[in-house]
Amino acid sequence: MSLKKISRRSFIKQSTFVGASVALLPSKMSAVKDSSLKLRLGVIGTGLRGQWMTHLCMLRGDVDIRAICDIDHEMINATLNIIKKSGNKPPDIYKKNEHDFLNLVNRNDIDAVYIATPWEWHHEMAVAAMKQGKHVGVECPAALTVNDLWDLVNVSDKENKHCMLMENVCYRRDVMAVLNMVREGVFGELLHCQGGYQHDLRDVKFNDGKQPYGGGLEFNDKGYSESKWRTQHSINRNGDLYPTHGIGPIHTMLDINRGNRFVHMTSTASQSRGLNKYIIDQGGLNHRNAGIKFKLGDIVTSVIKCSNGQSVVLSHDTSSPRPYSLNFRVQGTEGLWMVDNNSIYIQGLSKEEHRWESDEDYLKQYDHPLWKKFNKNAAGSGHGGMDFFILNAFVEPLKRGLKPPLDVYDAASMSVISPLSEKSIKLGSAPVKFPDFTRGKWKKNKPIFGLNTDY
Amino acid sequence: MSLKKISRRSFIKQSTFVGASVALLPSKMSAVKDSSLKLRLGVIGTGLRGQWMTHLCMLRGDVDIRAICDIDHEMINATLNIIKKSGNKPPDIYKKNEHDFLNLVNRNDIDAVYIATPWEWHHEMAVAAMKQGKHVGVECPAALTVNDLWDLVNVSDKENKHCMLMENVCYRRDVMAVLNMVREGVFGELLHCQGGYQHDLRDVKFNDGKQPYGGGLEFNDKGYSESKWRTQHSINRNGDLYPTHGIGPIHTMLDINRGNRFVHMTSTASQSRGLNKYIIDQGGLNHRNAGIKFKLGDIVTSVIKCSNGQSVVLSHDTSSPRPYSLNFRVQGTEGLWMVDNNSIYIQGLSKEEHRWESDEDYLKQYDHPLWKKFNKNAAGSGHGGMDFFILNAFVEPLKRGLKPPLDVYDAASMSVISPLSEKSIKLGSAPVKFPDFTRGKWKKNKPIFGLNTDY
Numbered sequence: 001m002s003l004k005k006i007s008r009r010s011f012i013k014q015s016t017f018v019g020a021s022v023a024l025l026p027s028k029m030s031a032v033k034d035s036s037l038k039l040r041l042g043v044i045g046t047g048l049r050g051q052w053m054t055h056l057c058m059l060r061g062d063v064d065i066r067a068i069c070d071i072d073h074e075m076i077n078a079t080l081n082i083i084k085k086s087g088n089k090p091p092d093i094y095k096k097n098e099h100d101f102l103n104l105v106n107r108n109d110i111d112a113v114y115i116a117t118p119w120e121w122h123h124e125m126a127v128a129a130m131k132q133g134k135h136v137g138v139e140c141p142a143a144l145t146v147n148d149l150w151d152l153v154n155v156s157d158k159e160n161k162h163c164m165l166m167e168n169v170c171y172r173r174d175v176m177a178v179l180n181m182v183r184e185g186v187f188g189e190l191l192h193c194q195g196g197y198q199h200d201l202r203d204v205k206f207n208d209g210k211q212p213y214g215g216g217l218e219f220n221d222k223g224y225s226e227s228k229w230r231t232q233h234s235i236n237r238n239g240d241l242y243p244t245h246g247i248g249p250i251h252t253m254l255d256i257n258r259g260n261r262f263v264h265m266t267s268t269a270s271q272s273r274g275l276n277k278y279i280i281d282q283g284g285l286n287h288r289n290a291g292i293k294f295k296l297g298d299i300v301t302s303v304i305k306c307s308n309g310q311s312v313v314l315s316h317d318t319s320s321p322r323p324y325s326l327n328f329r330v331q332g333t334e335g336l337w338m339v340d341n342n343s344i345y346i347q348g349l350s351k352e353e354h355r356w357e358s359d360e361d362y363l364k365q366y367d368h369p370l371w372k373k374f375n376k377n378a379a380g381s382g383h384g385g386m387d388f389f390i391l392n393a394f395v396e397p398l399k400r401g402l403k404p405p406l407d408v409y410d411a412a413s414m415s416v417i418s419p420l421s422e423k424s425i426k427l428g429s430a431p432v433k434f435p436d437f438t439r440g441k442w443k444k445n446k447p448i449f450g451l452n453t454d455y
Numbered sequence: 456m457s458l459k460k461i462s463r464r465s466f467i468k469q470s471t472f473v474g475a476s477v478a479l480l481p482s483k484m485s486a487v488k489d490s491s492l493k494l495r496l497g498v499i500g501t502g503l504r505g506q507w508m509t510h511l512c513m514l515r516g517d518v519d520i521r522a523i524c525d526i527d528h529e530m531i532n533a534t535l536n537i538i539k540k541s542g543n544k545p546p547d548i549y550k551k552n553e554h555d556f557l558n559l560v561n562r563n564d565i566d567a568v569y570i571a572t573p574w575e576w577h578h579e580m581a582v583a584a585m586k587q588g589k590h591v592g593v594e595c596p597a598a599l600t601v602n603d604l605w606d607l608v609n610v611s612d613k614e615n616k617h618c619m620l621m622e623n624v625c626y627r628r629d630v631m632a633v634l635n636m637v638r639e640g641v642f643g644e645l646l647h648c649q650g651g652y653q654h655d656l657r658d659v660k661f662n663d664g665k666q667p668y669g670g671g672l673e674f675n676d677k678g679y680s681e682s683k684w685r686t687q688h689s690i691n692r693n694g695d696l697y698p699t700h701g702i703g704p705i706h707t708m709l710d711i712n713r714g715n716r717f718v719h720m721t722s723t724a725s726q727s728r729g730l731n732k733y734i735i736d737q738g739g740l741n742h743r744n745a746g747i748k749f750k751l752g753d754i755v756t757s758v759i760k761c762s763n764g765q766s767v768v769l770s771h772d773t774s775s776p777r778p779y780s781l782n783f784r785v786q787g788t789e790g791l792w793m794v795d796n797n798s799i800y801i802q803g804l805s806k807e808e809h810r811w812e813s814d815e816d817y818l819k820q821y822d823h824p825l826w827k828k829f830n831k832n833a834a835g836s837g838h839g840g841m842d843f844f845i846l847n848a849f850v851e852p853l854k855r856g857l858k859p860p861l862d863v864y865d866a867a868s869m870s871v872i873s874p875l876s877e878k879s880i881k882l883g884s885a886p887v888k889f890p891d892f893t894r895g896k897w898k899k900n901k902p903i904f905g906l907n908t909d910y
Binding site for chain 2: 192266304334336338345347354428
């Protein structure tokens with residue numbers, strides 16, 4: 001089992017290797033005011049995602065990476081090179097075995113760890129770090145089962161350590177502008193939202209064992225990068241395997257855990273065809289992987305009901321040929337925005353009655369203050385600038401001893417969609433209840449995301 | 456209770472009264488080859504929809520309307536005028552009371568009845584007609600409860616009389632082209648479809664009692680046209696009240712009742728705000744209708760699972776300000792079409808990988824043979840030509856003693872979505888099973904819709 005990891009692939013397609021893009025970036029991306037404040041960080045998981053975030057940390061100037069951990073020596077070396085090239089002191093290395101991360105989290109000279117390992121390791125690593133007094137930033141999802149999510153919450157509460165989900169799409173420029181519009185009341189009272197992960201991952205799940213995307217039909221031991229571990233989830237599980245990109249922005253717009261909460265959910269999966277078809281189309285009926293059965297339905301649709309009444313539709317669609325889309329729709333009593341046609345309609349504001357208009361002017365008008373402030377810092381940081389923001393939201397508050405804007409309850413209520421969807425599908429689309437990870441605190445907690453001037 | 460009815464409003468907005476548009480239409484719209492064949496018809500329900508369909512019947516030249524029925528004398532007179540203006544013999548009139556339709560269906564000189572009354576009368580009238588040996592064309596939905604739909608099916612089977620749902624959207628030009636593409640295998644194996652009725656009906660549900668659309672907040676006895684009966688359904692019921700426009704085309708593409716069937720469904724409703732807000736926004740907090748409680752959730756989302764594996768998402772969204780959209784999406788193992796951005800992506804055909812392209816050329820290339828043949832006849836017939844086709848699909852086979860392309864099982868499996876969605880919502884989004892109205896015949900029945908050269 002390797003610790004290679006990259007959560008999102010587009011940056012690497014644009015800039016084949018990490019070093020190439022360093023030159024394109026501003027030399028200092030930190031939002032720090034007091035230059036004496038630094039966050040002392042350990043990085044667990046130095047696959048492609050870990051390398052990219054390490055690179056962004058180096059650009060900031062306020063993150064001191066003291067230690068890195070992976071079992072893949074090639075990935076460790078690549079990360080070391082990024083740190084060396086930046087002129088920073090080389091970190092200590094933990095690469096002995098799968099549990100060497102326990103030695104990293106045990107150090108006394110780090111404040112926090114960033115975890116970018118395969119999904120199945122997130123819970124164990126986050127809990128170990130918090131028990132050793134470290135704050136945690138964890139890639140999505142935070143854990144894979146309801147019990148493990150409760151464990152994260154309980155450990156975070158007991159140890160008084162933050163556990164932040166590194167969900168970068170919460171900071172996408174368009175959804176931040178729409179969040180702004182929601183808060184300004186442009187949509188009236190929210191009624192219905194949609195989101196989803198609609199991304200053809202076939203060439204992520206299969207490659208030639210030498211490059212991260214495509215070129216072959218290998219995975220697991222013979223694969224490279226994500227195919228080493230991600231593909232197996234499609235064999236073992238039927239559900240919404242990757243809900244947080246779609247639900248993250250909706251979660252903040254609906255004030256989930258802060259005056260509102262997810263109550264129940266149903267999930268329905270289509271038949272499973274795409275991955276098997278891909279193998280046969282590329283490798284023929286006699287390919288040794290042609291007989292593999294994938295449990296994952298090609299299209300999984302979940303519908304969530306909120307305590308304040310709203311409905312949310314979430315899609316997971318990663319095994320079919322299709323354009324990328326996170327499927328966003330935000331609808332209230334005054335109108336709606338839909339990302340797939342880049343359109344909006346607001347009663348009384350839109351020029352023509354019952355006609356879509358381009359969302360362009362609205363997105364400009366309601367551009368979020370954080371984007372206005374940090375636009376230049378974000379440029380080139382990956383995923384349209386979102387990666388700057390999510391890292392900034394992790395580093396800035398922690399180095400000041402403050403709370404990050406996404407907390408352990410948010411990590412849990414977003415990540416729990418996966419196990420709940422698996423359960424609902426197993427039960428023939430039966431509605432399943434969301435645990436209240438806040439234990440009632442959602443009733444009094446106030447929104448914090450996107451309301452700070454610095455992160 | 457009035458029998459006024461218009462199922463779809465747009466035609467009247469374009470041509471304030473029916474007479475005005477007659478002049479715009481070709482004088483002969485029948486597809487008939489043998490001019491001696493005529494369908495002898497009774498029309499029950501002469502509201503705006505009934506008048507429009509009467510007008511189209513007159514244009515065809517192969518429909519002999521022998522009798523009309525309504526309890527609203529103004530509507531009866533308007534219909535009489537349409538028939539007189541066309542130069543045809545005036546029909547007999549049944550207008551004594553709510554049950555005078557029983558005398559109409561009892562006549563010996565009619566072959567079929569067309570029913571365009573308020574929803575709650577469809578079942579009773581259709582059953583009475585079939586029991587008197589008449590075929591039936593009924594506007595949507597065919598009935599409102601599972602029991603009444605079984606009754607329709609059982610009576611149709613026993614009396615050997617057809618009961619066709621007059622779902623015109625099945626014949627929309629774009630969806631017919633997409634149906635053609637589905638059958639040509641362009642999308643590969645279908646995985647997932649979407650549809651829905653997303654139509655701001657607030658000014659249909661409330662008017663000034665003198666005009667069909669808006670201008671006031673009246674309904675029931677004080678309302679006009681649809682507000683006389685349709686609004687009350689939003690007070691009494693929470694579910695997908697009008698599923699057939701959205702599901703009709705999907706139903707044919709998925710070969711439902713013909714090799715495939717709907718297995719189960721979940722429905723989730725958002726809170727109910729739009730209708731109450733409309734009254735208060737227009738009439739103030741002290742308006743006498745401001746205190747009315749509407750059960751209907753503003754947005755109702757249903758997810759259907761098919762026996763062949765596909766998932767279907769259906770929306771009902773009629774109480775909010777929004778552009779009209781039937782929400783179509785058709786997705787298979789090779790690509791997908793989506794109506795809201797008029798876009799398509801087909802692996803290997805689309806020019807750029809993972810990029811939407813306009814659906815325009817595809818819709819032209821795969822234009823359905825029926826549209827190529829009848830394009831001129833359909834022009835101006837209402838709802839973009841669909842009304843010509845749905846009437847044609849009713850008249851042509853019946854006058855020749857053949858089966859219409861949408862049968863009583865189709866009427867039942869489309870209409871049953873309403874009561875099933877109400878049940879699912881009542882049970883907290885529990886999955887509810889679809890009855891098999893075909894009693895197993897779906898396994899052997901072959902597709903017929905859109906496969907005939909004449910209708």
